[in-house]
Amino acid sequence: MGFFQDAFIYLLAAVIAVTVSHRLGLGSVLGYLFAGIAIGPVLGIVAGAETETVKHFAEFGVVIMLFLIGLELEPQMIWRMRWQLLGLGGLQVLLTTTALTAAAMAAGFVWQTALVIGMTLALSSTAIVLQTLNEKGWMRSRGGQSSFSVLLFQDIAVIPMLALLPLLAVGDPVALVPANAADPAAHGSLIDGYPGWFQTLVIVATIAFIILTGRFLVRPAFRLIAAAQMRELFTAAALLIVVATSLLMDLVGVSAALGAFLAGVVLSTSEYRHAIESDIEPFKGLLLGLFFISVGAGIDFGLLFSEFFLIIGIALGIILVKALVLLALAGIFRLPWQDTWMFGLGLAQAGEFAFVLFGFAGSSGALAGSLVEILILSVAVTMLLTPLMFILFERYVLPRTVSSVSREADEIPEPGTIVIAGVGRVGQIIARLLMAEGYKIVVLDHDPNLVERMRQTGVHSYYGDATRPDLLEAAGLAEAEVLVAALDDQDQQTALVRHVSEHFPKCRIVARAFDRHHLYELENAGAHVIEREVFEGALALGRHTLKELGLHPFRAEQKVRAFRRHDMQTVDILREHWAAGMGKKYITAVRTRLDELMQVMRSDRLAGKNLPDREWTPPRGEDAER
């Protein structure tokens, strides 16, 4: 029963707090934090030790998040970001570490301890910041991109920091149980106790192993799994990848989150990218929520109140120093005004790695236990203050910049992409045409073999069921200019068109219809342009047949044009009968149109309006005299 009780408490707290916080415009992160505070320190429903277990579990959410970030970052993109990563990220870590270390030394710590504190606090919270940036839709702004670069660099910087900590231990490692021995890395790895060069070698080999496996083993495996057409199997496989990478990285003592990020990057060029993304996304959301709740629940109010001013002072100090460094960097890198503040305020907190690193520092003797407690509490307070910083930014910075000049420069819309759902016989041709024209296309299909074949011809294709809303979202339909709906199943096709027209009203929908009835269905579902798939092909064959029968090619063309025009009118005329339920009237109307067609096609010139025979006629004598 214990499990259900816990699940009930956590979920209920989350549902209530997040709903309320969202209503108040405070964002989900603050909601989760307050949910945690409510069930932990305030109501005392969940005990401290228990939240630790939960937090361990929930940290997997951070791992999944980094995996997803990696998934969205193709290697070329990282390469293009390299200067921002090294410049902004490197300088941020370096300058903040220096400043905070100096502050700690001024407070009377020896330099080793001060350095541990400075390094650790230089890191920001990937979980909170990215979650917020995504939620507010700021990820694509320059401030968002810069924040992301810094966070990514920080995630990488954790590795050398972990390696450095044991060297900075002052005196004998104290045998104390750290309050937050959160990271599995703190439990020690398989290669502890080996010489440094060997450890490095093992780590490099492991990373190479992940890259090679991702490149050459995972894709064929996914192909087999996808061919089974069982969604839960696919989800399980996707989760397996994340867990496996994390486990592997743990074994060699590297941050699991970084390993997951790496795995994500490796898979970012595969056709399963969007399918994996949308399958794992919900896990990330829930686990991250749980993570924030556990942070809230883990706040030791007893200690907070007894050392209130010290802790708040440290927290505000951290925020102040970090914000100043960030603002200076934003100035150096010439970020626009509003991006400067987003960057400066957004990254000013200390991050979840601080829990890990302080825990590790505690166990490795780099920091004393009581200090660890206070620092961790301060970190929690900075995290608690972060949503407030974002609110500050939203209330006071954003409104003032809406009309400013720098804003306009940011609003140049990116050229929209085109999403093609279904690359069978129809979609393939469209994809090739658009690719040749140089448009950015994203192709989705549920047949792994078809996707594989399209990939070989150089088309950006992804595996996945295009009728799944989450997958459409992952494929970027929100930014897409046009959806080409070319599924080979009538009902799915209609469902897809209906869904997209309801949820993405800005996206134009070009749809393949099977026949006239389906065309009406698609019209009702909201497609903007509809073409019957076999109509033009059949007309072409008809034209060739007429030519074979001895008709002049241009006559055949004229006949086909007349037929086409008449048929389009028929579509218009029969629409209301179809809507009325295709009764007897429909049949009669179809009959009438058929009879008309014969008259129209065969009658002599000038007998009617819609003839294939209308042409230039020589003016006669009497025409000129009038």
Place this chain on the structure above:
Amino acid sequence: MARILVLFAHPRTDRSVANTALMAAARAIEGVTFADLYAEYPDFDIDIDREQQRLQETDILIFQHPVYWYSSPALLKEWQDLVFEHGFAYGSDGTALAGKSLLQVATCGTAREAYRKRGRYENELRTMFSPFEQTAKFCGMHYLAPFGVFSAEDAAEEKRLDDVVSDYRRLLTALRDGRLDLKKAAAVPLLNDVLDEIIASEPAGV
């Protein structure tokens, strides 16, 4: 032997007795390439490279067409617009057509009298075709006076068609064999009446 290309542009060959007869005559002559543009490009999607290639293998270009609104049917205009390309037909590198000749063979709905200074149209057929003439000159071609088939619809009934067809045959063979005085042919308003004068029995310059 000069190479002749007849570009025939008529959307309704089956309705034109005169053009059908002229077409048959031209097709039968050795050394004449006859192309039915409306049959080759019923969708107006003209293969420019192929047409330019064809022109390069030609010395004398003939447009055979009915007169629609004092000009040619639309496809022939489209053909000129696309095939007489910069860098091919004109411009510093566009010398592919220089020195070649252009002749129009036009079937008219109206009587010959209409195409006179005092006639209903107040202009000679050649004057009406001045856009063709200017285009040809711009591309360095010799523009010959047009050969007209007047009141074409009644030609068969009035027993004129056979004469017209044999004149056309004479014209084509003379052009092919170099027996036609191109200078004179370029100077007159209409070829119809001067055929005897400008066609020699032996090739010129032999």
